[in-house]
Amino acid sequence: xxxxxxxxxxxxxxxxxxxxxxxxxxxxxxxxxxxxxxxxxxxxxxxxxxxxxxxxxxxxxxxxxxxxxxxxxxxxxxxxxxxxxxxxxxxxxxxxxxxxxxxxxxxxxxxxxxxxxxxxxxxxxxxxxxxxxxxxxxxxxxxxxxxxxxxxxxxxxxxxxxxxxxxxxxxx
Numbered sequence: 001x002x003x004x005x006x007x008x009x010x011x012x013x014x015x016x017x018x019x020x021x022x023x024x025x026x027x028x029x030x031x032x033x034x035x036x037x038x039x040x041x042x043x044x045x046x047x048x049x050x051x052x053x054x055x056x057x058x059x060x061x062x063x064x065x066x067x068x069x070x071x072x073x074x075x076x077x078x079x080x081x082x083x084x085x086x087x088x089x090x091x092x093x094x095x096x097x098x099x100x101x102x103x104x105x106x107x108x109x110x111x112x113x114x115x116x117x118x119x120x121x122x123x124x125x126x127x128x129x130x131x132x133x134x135x136x137x138x139x140x141x142x143x144x145x146x147x148x149x150x151x152x153x154x155x156x157x158x159x160x161x162x163x164x165x166x167x168x169x170x171x172x
Contacts, residue, residue: 001073001075003044003045003071003072004071004072005117012035014029014032015030015033017029045066054074060065060117060120062077062078063077064076114139
């Protein structure tokens with residue numbers, strides 16, 4: 001994306017406003033436009049970066065990042081990973097086992113309030129419906145599966161190894 005047309009438009013608008021103030025104002029505007037160009041570009045980049053942060057929050061787990069190439073920004077879009085259909089997943093692997101609480105777990109159920117972005121809520125409802133489960137049962141199974149797989153090896157995060165600290169995970 002080229003910022004030059006936007007900077008030129010701002011320069012033109014400043015000159016038009018200075019014309020109304022006479023020769024002294026016009027001369028002052030001409031002296032100010034060059035130093036203001038870099039400040040204008042920086043402000044535009046900050047606005048674009050803030051906008052892409054908002055877009056990224058709505059696209060999660062997809063994302064949009066702003067990169068600076070020379071004087072102009074570029075947008076890098078990482079789409080949400082394509083999800084296979086329920087039928088494709090069923091062909092690929094055996095049916096999932098329902099969550100069964102461990103023996104001796106007499107704690108009963110605990111209540112938790114979970115706030116999901118609307119698009120994730122819709123996807124969770126669709127996934128639960130495809131498996132013939134309530135959203136609550138589907139979420140319980142998903143959390144249990146995530147925690148069970150986490151015990152075998154965590155893909156991200158920080159943990160201690162024999163008194164030493166180690167970091168694992170991915171960096172973008």
